Amino acid sequence: MVDVTPADAVPPAEVGEVELYHPHSWWTKYVFSQDAKVIAVQYSATATAIGLVALVLSWLMRLQLGFPGTFDFITPEAYYQFITMHGMIMVIYLLTALFLGGFGNYLIPLMVGARDMVFPYVNMLSYWVYLLAVLVLVSSFFAPGGPTGAGWTLYPPQAIMTGTPGGQDWGIILMLSSLILFIIGFTMGGLNYVVTVLQGRTRGMTLMRLPLTVWGIFTATVMALLAFPALFVACVMMLLDRLLGTSFFMPAVVEMGEQLQHNGGSPILFQHLFWFFGHPEVYIVALPAFGIVSDLISTHARKNIFGYRMMVWAIIAIGALSFVVWAHHMYVSGMHPYFGFFFATTTLIIAIPTAIKVYNWVLTLWRGDIHLTIPMLFALAFIVTFVNGGLTGLFLGNVVVDVPLSDTMFVVAHFHMVMGVAPILVIFGAIYHWYPKVTGRMLDETLGRFHFWVTFLGAYLIFFPMHYLGLMGIPRRYAELTDMTIMTESAHHLNSFISIMAFIVGFAQMVFLFNLIWSIRHGREAGGNPWRATTLEWQTPHTPPAHGNFGKELPIVYRWAYDYSVPGAKEDFIPQNVPGSFGLGPSREQP
Amino acid sequence: MAETTLTHTDRMAPRPAGWQGIAADWASDQRAFKNVSWGKAMMWIFLLSDTFIFGCFLLSYMTARISTRVPWPNPSEVFALRIGGSEIPLILIAIMTFVLISSSGTMAMAVNFGYRRDRRKTAILMLLTAALGATFVGMQAFEWTKLITEGVRPWGNPWGAAQFGSCFFMITGFHGTHVTIGVIFLIIVARKVWRGDFDIGRPGFFTSRRGRYENVEIMGLYWHFVDLVWVFIFAFFYLW
Numbered sequence: 001m002v003d004v005t006p007a008d009a010v011p012p013a014e015v016g017e018v019e020l021y022h023p024h025s026w027w028t029k030y031v032f033s034q035d036a037k038v039i040a041v042q043y044s045a046t047a048t049a050i051g052l053v054a055l056v057l058s059w060l061m062r063l064q065l066g067f068p069g070t071f072d073f074i075t076p077e078a079y080y081q082f083i084t085m086h087g088m089i090m091v092i093y094l095l096t097a098l099f100l101g102g103f104g105n106y107l108i109p110l111m112v113g114a115r116d117m118v119f120p121y122v123n124m125l126s127y128w129v130y131l132l133a134v135l136v137l138v139s140s141f142f143a144p145g146g147p148t149g150a151g152w153t154l155y156p157p158q159a160i161m162t163g164t165p166g167g168q169d170w171g172i173i174l175m176l177s178s179l180i181l182f183i184i185g186f187t188m189g190g191l192n193y194v195v196t197v198l199q200g201r202t203r204g205m206t207l208m209r210l211p212l213t214v215w216g217i218f219t220a221t222v223m224a225l226l227a228f229p230a231l232f233v234a235c236v237m238m239l240l241d242r243l244l245g246t247s248f249f250m251p252a253v254v255e256m257g258e259q260l261q262h263n264g265g266s267p268i269l270f271q272h273l274f275w276f277f278g279h280p281e282v283y284i285v286a287l288p289a290f291g292i293v294s295d296l297i298s299t300h301a302r303k304n305i306f307g308y309r310m311m312v313w314a315i316i317a318i319g320a321l322s323f324v325v326w327a328h329h330m331y332v333s334g335m336h337p338y339f340g341f342f343f344a345t346t347t348l349i350i351a352i353p354t355a356i357k358v359y360n361w362v363l364t365l366w367r368g369d370i371h372l373t374i375p376m377l378f379a380l381a382f383i384v385t386f387v388n389g390g391l392t393g394l395f396l397g398n399v400v401v402d403v404p405l406s407d408t409m410f411v412v413a414h415f416h417m418v419m420g421v422a423p424i425l426v427i428f429g430a431i432y433h434w435y436p437k438v439t440g441r442m443l444d445e446t447l448g449r450f451h452f453w454v455t456f457l458g459a460y461l462i463f464f465p466m467h468y469l470g471l472m473g474i475p476r477r478y479a480e481l482t483d484m485t486i487m488t489e490s491a492h493h494l495n496s497f498i499s500i501m502a503f504i505v506g507f508a509q510m511v512f513l514f515n516l517i518w519s520i521r522h523g524r525e526a527g528g529n530p531w532r533a534t535t536l537e538w539q540t541p542h543t544p545p546a547h548g549n550f551g552k553e554l555p556i557v558y559r560w561a562y563d564y565s566v567p568g569a570k571e572d573f574i575p576q577n578v579p580g581s582f583g584l585g586p587s588r589e590q591p
Numbered sequence: 592m593a594e595t596t597l598t599h600t601d602r603m604a605p606r607p608a609g610w611q612g613i614a615a616d617w618a619s620d621q622r623a624f625k626n627v628s629w630g631k632a633m634m635w636i637f638l639l640s641d642t643f644i645f646g647c648f649l650l651s652y653m654t655a656r657i658s659t660r661v662p663w664p665n666p667s668e669v670f671a672l673r674i675g676g677s678e679i680p681l682i683l684i685a686i687m688t689f690v691l692i693s694s695s696g697t698m699a700m701a702v703n704f705g706y707r708r709d710r711r712k713t714a715i716l717m718l719l720t721a722a723l724g725a726t727f728v729g730m731q732a733f734e735w736t737k738l739i740t741e742g743v744r745p746w747g748n749p750w751g752a753a754q755f756g757s758c759f760f761m762i763t764g765f766h767g768t769h770v771t772i773g774v775i776f777l778i779i780v781a782r783k784v785w786r787g788d789f790d791i792g793r794p795g796f797f798t799s800r801r802g803r804y805e806n807v808e809i810m811g812l813y814w815h816f817v818d819l820v821w822v823f824i825f826a827f828f829y830l831w
Contacts, residue, residue, distance in 0.1 A: 014621045021799050118629040121798040187640060195633045198623040207618035225636065229643035233651065237761070245746040246757035248651065261746065263753055264661065269654050273647060 034120035043101035054089035066499025079479035080149030087152025099288040110537035113202025117192040129185030136178040145169025156249035160242040204557030211561040216291020227280035234273035275326035283322040289426035300376035301368030304562035314353035347397035374448040378429030381456040389418025410470025441523030458505035560585035655754040664750035694723035705807035717781035724774040
């Protein structure tokens with residue numbers, strides 16, 4: 001293919017200037033704001049607040065597991081409520097909301113060179129519905145019977161029966177209602193993110209010039225728009241089962257010697273619906289992390305990302321494949337062996353695009369000018385953690401290996417490594433990276449390094465021993481592990497050790513929160529582009545970016561996002577909006 | 592807001608053929624879909640997401656129906672009306688379907704007159720569409736009432752599998768909600784057309800964005816979608 005357009009040619013604007021809503025008062029500027037940047041901060045703050053609840057819940061669980069019998073107030077019922085709420089909050093209300101609602105809102109318009117999301121009003125509604133979902137969720141802690149204790153997967157029939165905390169009380173009703181609200185709110189935001197990336201880019205910003213951060217968030221949002229419907233339907237049907245006495249998921253059950261009125265429903269149907277959402281959900285959380293970490297590594301190693309095109313195709317391939325693997329969560333539910341064969345195969349195929357990404361990150365680092373800044377430290381920690389969690393995924397993806405490991409601590413270790421710790425390390429790295437743009441000041445370096453080392457090493461010390469516990473056959477989701485023959489003395493010690501580490505890591509997060517608040521006023525002045533990065537959000541005339549993002553004129557993009565250390569260039573980075581035919585970007589990308 | 596027609600095409604470089612060409616078109620500058628405005632793109636993507644919701648509902652219903660161990664009530668008999676002394680199977684559903692499909696026709700005409708900036712005809716046709724939609728919902732309410740008086744409940748019915756009532760009320764209820772929302776928005780957009788909001792560029796009450804006659808078409812996309820979904824419900828629930 002021949003590049004016939006000169007590299008400097010500026011394509012004509014296809015879209016006229018947008019009318020922005022200009023706030024008139026404090027309320028419309030900071031509270032009911034239609035500015036994606038404010039909405040992003042609102043999303044992030046709410047997600048962090050509810051995340052702290054999940055952190056405390058995990059402490060309570062570790063208290064019980066590490067020191068069984070010591071804390072009387074943690075009854076088995078309470079333990080199940082903690083475990084359920086911890087899981088649901090972390091996966092949905094923290095990780096999904098923070099990556100897509102928080103980083104998506106902040107970074108998409110800035111990175112693609114737009115003044116705002118395409119429909120700011122709908123975007124604002126998205127946040128308020130999300131907040132309502134969080135409030136409904138929190139209210140279940142105060143409802144009679146407490147929150148649901150059905151496990152975060154909410155499997156029927158137990159989820160809506162008397163033996164389960166919240167099953168015949170308010171707990172499960174509020175949980176399902178909150179999820180339905182979350183999905184409605186997310187859809188409003190998600191439509192905005194997708195249309196902004198597809199239709200709202202600035203001149204010169206082809207899709208193949210997008211930073212990988214945008215690619216990750218964009219693909220994850222598309223997946224979420226197609227995966228959340230299954231959860232929505234599952235929630236509606238379970239609500240009907242619980243409230244109207246239908247039998248979608250409820251088979252004939254005898255409870256306490258009494259035949260329930262339910263008859264003929266299929267619990268497996270719920271599992272299929274749930275995991276058709278649940279597995280893509282893993283990648284909805286992971287893909288934004290993949291994208292962000294690519295940009296962190298490239299920026300802080302002063303080197304272009306290795307194999308940009310392959311990175312993009314790998315993201316798309318992972319997104320597509322993740323819709324055909326869901327039943328690998330159901331090997332022990334019972335299915336035709338050929339299905340197990342199919343789902344094991346597709347699961348293992350995902351390792352190929354994922355491995356491409358890992359190799360490309362490592363090759364980006366290879367002979368780079370690596371700056372061990374805090375974002376870079378978190379990015380490196382992510383690669384290690386993710387490889388670890390990914391490898392145990394290969395164990396669990398195989399039917400014969402999964403069956404004995406199913407419902408053991410090995411599974412807990414695996415998913416915490418791969419979709420708990422790894423994405424959260426990226427979130428931390430991203431916050432250290434973009435905080436200077438959001439506030440204009442740097443986060444404190446010393447506190448940051450303390451936070452990094454305690455979090456990274458601590459998280460390893462928490463979750464790595466769990467692999468051994470799992471291989472010993474220690475089950476997960478048991479409130480009491482004391483009287484089992486497999487619980488040896490050493491396993492007990494390991495459990496206590498894990499619990500103590502959990503408290504230390506949790507404490508480090510308090511340091512991080514302090515740093516976040518303290519640095520708003522006392523941090524070092526950052527300037528517009530402290531990391532000397534190429535992407536558009538660092539080229540704004542104001543820091544923090546003003547309403548409308550780019551001042552009078554929208555930037556024009558001339559190159560890809562990874563022109564670092566270009567031979568012959570004056571500086572070791574060339575921002576995307578600097579004209580000129582030199583640079584490392586693929587020359588095939590025509591504007 | 593976006594222009595709906597692509598200008599300056601003469602300056603574009605030649606594109607590669609085949610799959611590479613498709614990828615290059617998608618990845619091209621500024622907009623992936625060249626003559627599609629933001630609002631229209633958003634509606635299409637929303638409808639894609641909504642398709643998955645209805646898909647999940649229908650698949651769940653099919654799962655329940657093929658796995659039940661008790662007989663499934665015969666829709667031809669359940670949904671029959673006694674008219675003039677004889678049972679006519681599915682007559683009400685046939686009329687409902689006819690009404691809804693006709694409303695798609697009036698909607699398409701409204702879109703056409705909208706682009707001709709014929710305010711009066713556009714508004715009248717949209718209100719007619721809304722009226723047909725409301726008629727549909729009304730007939731659905733009649734059908735619900737009839738079944739309820741015959742003893743059909745979400746948790747059981749006199750003729751067989753309990754899931755019959757569950758699926759029926761859930762799926763038609765969810766679809767009926769879609770139609771009702773559509774009727775409400777049809778009336779809102781029709782009012783805007785009637786008042787000439789799209790001619791004078793009056794800012795929206797909530798969004799403070801200026802609307803255009805394209806909004807009529809976007810409204811139409813939703814309406815045709817709701818219609819299309821009904822065809823599937825009709826085929827899978829009533830005709831099976």
